[in-house]
Amino acid sequence: MVLSACGGSSQTDNETINEDNTTTVQSTFNPDNFHVGALLQTPTTESCTLSGGTVTTCYRVTIPGEPVTNEIGPFCPPTIYSDASEGGIWFDGSGEVYDIDGEFILNLDTLYGSDWQLYDPDTGLVNVTDTQAACEGAARPNVAEEYQNHCVECSLSYLESAVEQTYLIPVEPVALANPNSIGGDNLGITLNGVVLAPPAPVSAILAANTIAAFDDCGGHINPFEGYHYHASTGCTETLLQSDNHASLLGYALDGYGIYGMRNLAGEEDYDLDECRGHSDESRGYHYHSASAGENMFIGCFHGEQGSLVH
Secondary structure (H helix, E strand, C coil), X not given: CEECCCCCECCCCCEEEXXXXXXXXXXXXXXXXXXXXXXXXXXXXXXXXXXXXCEEXXXXXXXXXXXXXXXXXXXXXXXXXXXXXXXXXXXXXXXXXXXXXXXXXXXXXXXXXXXXXXXXXXXXXXXXXXCHHHHHHHCCCCCCHHHCCXXXXXXXXXXXXXXXXXXXXXXXXXXXXXEECCCCCCCEEECCCCEECCCCCHHHHHHCCEEXXXXXXXXXXXXXXXXXXXXXXXXXXXXXXXXXXXXEEEEECCCEEEECCECCCCCEXXXXXXXXXXXXXCCEEEEECCCXXXXXXXXXXXXXXXXXXX
16 A cells, blocks of 8 residues: 555555455556645546557646755855755766765866866855856857856746646556657656656766756756756655555656655665566556666656647
């Protein structure tokens, strides 16, 4: 049985009561699993066509695009003397997760090359994109020259329109014969109302001598997508399971659940397929998120995907 984030428990539409009075929890999309406020309206169902051409029934789900369980930020530290509490984190796909404190900024030339200097040596102030113009000049593929060698952060207040997004997610997943690659589109949503984004384009970011800082939850803001997550750091893994299994953090666009990397004992499952998924008797097929240092959630889609509603 799934335990709610508040510690209570109840049977949900996804549970089946077996003959021996145990419960089987299928890891398909369940609106009841979301935090209060993470769905802006009660999901409705409608006919939809999935990525593989299957016509089926989908939930229409609208999320706020910002977390309802925690604050956003901080991202960039103000000075080279700042401690880790004043900045977020950085990961580049190498497996490492770095605290963006003053020492990290000071030693970027050692990590990435002698042409890196994201601070004023006279004042110790970090070069931060702290205006809307700076954010828009830096948070794009072709970073404006004046914003290279900057720590990049943006504010939701810079966005012209609301950050809420609506998705169609299949009520019952449709498995693929051959998995689909993630590509550059968003891959799912979290239980606290935020988009799960594909891997961050770290090669392009580093090529401009910039650090597109993430907060401690693995999220950041750009002027096009708003706030979104690039990794799971524990903030979204909020729905506990009664069998010591890793906690549910959200759903992929194919309708399968995404759980944390490790179970409550700190152990990782080692029978995952190329998509970082597997099946068990309680949840059926489901995914387990990669580590934050890998700059990804899942490796591919096991099922046909729903879509963003424009």
